[in-house]
Amino acid sequence: MLATPGTYGDSAANLRRADSAFDVLDRLMRDGAPLPSRWPVERDGNGHEHVTVLYDSVSESLREVGGPLRSFASLRRAVADWHELDTVLRSGGPLPEPWQR
Secondary structure (H helix, E strand, O other): OOOOOOOHHHHHHHHHHHHHHHHHHHHHHHOOOOOOOOOOOOOOOOOOHHHHHHHHHHHHHHOOOOOHHHHHHHHHHHHHHHHHHHHHHHOOOOOOHHHOO
16 A cells, blocks of 8 residues: 555545555554564564654554645655665564564
């Protein structure tokens, strides 16, 4: 969802869909589901501050409510932060604090 967020006209619906998808991922990670194979993360929990800030920003951006303009801006912010979070996790960075195991 966050790889191809869509157009301005679809932003409110896409924001809701992305929020729902992130909620599923968040619940799975909090419940200890296996990590995606692309995330060879450190499990010791050190240095998780930056990834936790990114996680929080994605989560908050996806919960934004409003019309198309506000939704479009929130979706774009979530896309940028998700991309950075995913990049850190793919490079072996630690999990965000809520996902620590």
